[in-house]
Amino acid sequence: MSVPTLPVVTMEGTRSQRRHSGWLLLIGVTVATLLAICGWLIYLQVNDNIGGHGLAWGLAFAFVPVVPLTALLLWLDRFDPSPVGWLVLALAWGGLGATFIALQVNSHVAPHIGDIYGPSARSAVFVAPWVEEACKGAIVLVIAFARRHRFNGIVDAVVLAGLSGIGFAFTENIVYYGNVFARATASDRGTDVALDAVRHLFLWRGVALPFAHPMFTMLTGIGVGIAVRQRHTIVRILAPVAGYVCAVVGHMGYNAAASFTTRTDGLWPMYVATVLPLFAILVAFVLWVRVSEQRVIAARLGDYLVYGWLNQMQIDAVSSISARRAARRAARQDGEERREAVRRYQRLSCELGFLRDKIVRGVAGPEALDREGELIAAVRLLLPLTAPASPGRTPRPAGVGW
Numbered sequence: 001m002s003v004p005t006l007p008v009v010t011m012e013g014t015r016s017q018r019r020h021s022g023w024l025l026l027i028g029v030t031v032a033t034l035l036a037i038c039g040w041l042i043y044l045q046v047n048d049n050i051g052g053h054g055l056a057w058g059l060a061f062a063f064v065p066v067v068p069l070t071a072l073l074l075w076l077d078r079f080d081p082s083p084v085g086w087l088v089l090a091l092a093w094g095g096l097g098a099t100f101i102a103l104q105v106n107s108h109v110a111p112h113i114g115d116i117y118g119p120s121a122r123s124a125v126f127v128a129p130w131v132e133e134a135c136k137g138a139i140v141l142v143i144a145f146a147r148r149h150r151f152n153g154i155v156d157a158v159v160l161a162g163l164s165g166i167g168f169a170f171t172e173n174i175v176y177y178g179n180v181f182a183r184a185t186a187s188d189r190g191t192d193v194a195l196d197a198v199r200h201l202f203l204w205r206g207v208a209l210p211f212a213h214p215m216f217t218m219l220t221g222i223g224v225g226i227a228v229r230q231r232h233t234i235v236r237i238l239a240p241v242a243g244y245v246c247a248v249v250g251h252m253g254y255n256a257a258a259s260f261t262t263r264t265d266g267l268w269p270m271y272v273a274t275v276l277p278l279f280a281i282l283v284a285f286v287l288w289v290r291v292s293e294q295r296v297i298a299a300r301l302g303d304y305l306v307y308g309w310l311n312q313m314q315i316d317a318v319s320s321i322s323a324r325r326a327a328r329r330a331a332r333q334d335g336e337e338r339r340e341a342v343r344r345y346q347r348l349s350c351e352l353g354f355l356r357d358k359i360v361r362g363v364a365g366p367e368a369l370d371r372e373g374e375l376i377a378a379v380r381l382l383l384p385l386t387a388p389a390s391p392g393r394t395p396r397p398a399g400v401g402w
Contacts, residue, residue: 028085035092038100042171045103050178053185057195058178061202062170065210069166073214076286077159079294079321080152080350090139090160094167094217098135102168105131121259129216129251136164136213137220137244144224149364149371152354154225154289161221165214172213173205208271212254215279219247222285231362250278294319297353300360309376314383318349331386341385348379 047055070091074081109131110123140160144151151157177198184194223243227236257270298319304310317327324346331342352375358364359372 031089032092035096038096042096042100042103046175046178050175050182054178054182055174057181057198058174058176061177061198061206062173064202065206066166066170069210069214070163072283073159073162073166076283076290077155079290079324080155080297080354081347082156082159083150086143086147086156086160087163089143090163091167093139094136094164094169095171096167098132098138098164098168099171102128102132102135105135121256124255124259125252129248129255132168132213133216133220133244133247133251136168136217137161137224137240137247139164140217140221140224141240144228148228149355149367150351151228152351153229153293154222155286155293157221157223157225157228158218158286159221161217161219161224162214165217168217169210169213176205177201204267209275211279212275215275215282216247216251216254218282218286219250220244225289229358229361229363293354294321296357297350300353300356301349303356303360304376309380315349318346318353327386338385341382345379345382345386348375348382351375352379 043055050058074087106123106128109127113122113127140157143160144157180197180201181194184197185191220240220243223240223246226243227239230236230239254275257267261267261270298315301310301315301319302312305312305315317323327342327346328339331339352372355364355368355372355375359368
């Protein structure tokens, strides 16, 4: 067992952190600019096809499922929440970057497989799934590689993949709803008839199946999450590939059913028999993984008991959702400063536990030991701030102690 050392903070280290923050800011501004350009190009293309009114109604209907689906993913991610910047980037990438690239590639490839007069079932089944799943899942691979010291495994990967899928579905649905509205109004059937047609499509895409794109991309996320926790090179390569292939096959099956079924009513047996159970199984799997990750946190933080840097009650306070919630609730009675200290202690302790697990598994990079020492020092500095100000006044929650 390697013995971590507590770091000494120097002026050189502070300057290094400032340079690192400067690079992150530059990268963030660059990425935001590129995504904004993608969004503007999508707008120009879509607005020409469906018009201003179609775009407005498409936007309104497409936004409805975004909030509940995002809330579900954030709930799944609540034990060790991913950095907000990751979440925003994944959602924006899916809605802007991935969508723009997929639109261009699909349009370029379709004529080469015989779709001369526009998209058909052929391109929807044999081209779109490969392109779209690659575009959506790319952001998970990028974050997993660029921020590998903080990227912890399956839950992180699934949440980011799901958000990318939500963003992609949002923009795609704008196009679908807008096209239906534009076609109906162009045939002089009136706005009410056009809205009825949009609502009919919305019941399928926005109510029954809003999770289709997120669900497929989450399969890619599972593969990436497995890879970052494995030492063997073959597994680290094959796991993301297998996840991506599963996502593509599922997407192809769904597009095939949608393309060759003439009525929406004919899709319901497929929905009830396959899609809905698959989504339920996927959510249940992520919940099981989250429980497993809680056990990993408890076990790996337990490594520090022998050094006397943490005690068992402090570990218990971060290794389950109920104990974490109880600790924050108790801290709320002592003011914002202590509540923020408890929240930061819990977040850093989770990061420390996952990092320790990577070190034990042998999948951490050369910088891991330095980062481990920094986290231990930060956690120990926070411990006095997390202690109840008035122990006699504030009941100690079960399983929590300092």
